[in-house]
Amino acid sequence: MHDDPPTREELWERRTELPLFYASLLFITGYAVRVLAPRSEHLWRDGAGLVVLLTWLCFIGDYGVRLVLSGGRPLRFVRRHWLDTLIVVLPTLRPLRMVKVHDAIQARRERPRRGLYQRVIMYAGLSAVLLGFSGALGVYHQEHQDPHSSIRTFGDAVWWVCETLTTVGYGDVTPVTPVGRLIAVGLMVCGLALLGAVTGSFSSWLIQVFRQEDEEEPPGNRSSPEAP
Template sequence: MRDDPTTREEDWERRTELPLFYASLLFIAGYAVRVLASRSEHLWRDAAGIVVLLTWLCFIGDYAVRLVLSGDRPLRFVRRHWLDSLIVLLPTLRPLRMVKVHDAVQARRERPRRGLYQRVITYAGLSAVLLGFSGALGVYHHEHRDPRSSIRTFWDAVWWVCETLTTVGYGDVAPVTPAGRVIAIGLMVCGLALLGAVTGSFSSWLIQVFRREDEEEPPGNRGSPGAP
């Protein structure tokens, strides 16, 4: 039924997923200008601050509309949509909704959904890039003015993010502020999850390919390696 709260919420989410994804890109761009622009560039910093505030209000408004459409109690809605609740507080985590964004793009173009392995690789790759860039901005913002920190430039932050997401961890640069370490914990968790998803998907794909080759191989060629 069209009046069902779940249906109304899903319709709203399907229609707003792409616009909100573009809004998240604007948020990240505005945040980047705000962090990287010099203090003398007041006009750019003020404009970027307005963009960040407006896009953040869009996320809050979307969350409020979905709460009303769902018909749930606030606490139940928060538990059911814990990731969305976290994204409202930390909009830079919006890339974690990349799967739904990808499905929305495919549906908008009336294309069938890609295979599971392609979707996992696409999701992991785009999420790693956007989360990595957001994490580098956040760490640089909190670390570069601290005299104890070894992260002095934005490229130091990018290098550190690459080490963290790939679980290499050379230890040559590391955050020392409380906010920087919280960001580090988040990136460590996301890096392990993304790396595990890609590795598991790739291994499963290889097993599937080898199994298909074995099934297509003629029975006469399936002898043991030592057979003449």
């Protein structure tokens, strides 16, 4: 009885997991090519745009199929699969799901509670990296042709993203176009929340490590007075 046959939803997830992971890599590559290719390379740019569109449709289709297979109650599905819902809106976050699958495999073998903080750090950190990369592409796309902009190269955009996500904010390079600033605000808010989660979890993890070291102290060090 404990070895239930997998539901149709689980079967679908198992079969689509790997193809969709590759699709997400394609999506990110396509987006990067679309933005970073010079204006004259029409073929590359159009092809990349098509790839982005097609892979996005894959994600939306997958979400729809699973919503149907789960059998009604869409609100519950959305709440239970909040990560998947987010991925449909921002497909650059798709690689996060890979971490989740890896976690699930680990959880089947090890005890599940181990490394709660590490997993939060990994998730939040990876989200920050993926969001930061998307943000750098988006801001570069908006800014690099504006005459007043200080973001000239993609390297500048990456540097700007790093100083923004960590809230350092030197201000040596800043967006000036309205859309660039809109992306920047989104990035600031997400970065604040995600890196706050990383920082908080790191702090909690550090305290946990120190506490464990106290308890794991080899008995030879302390047990002397208790020995007969």
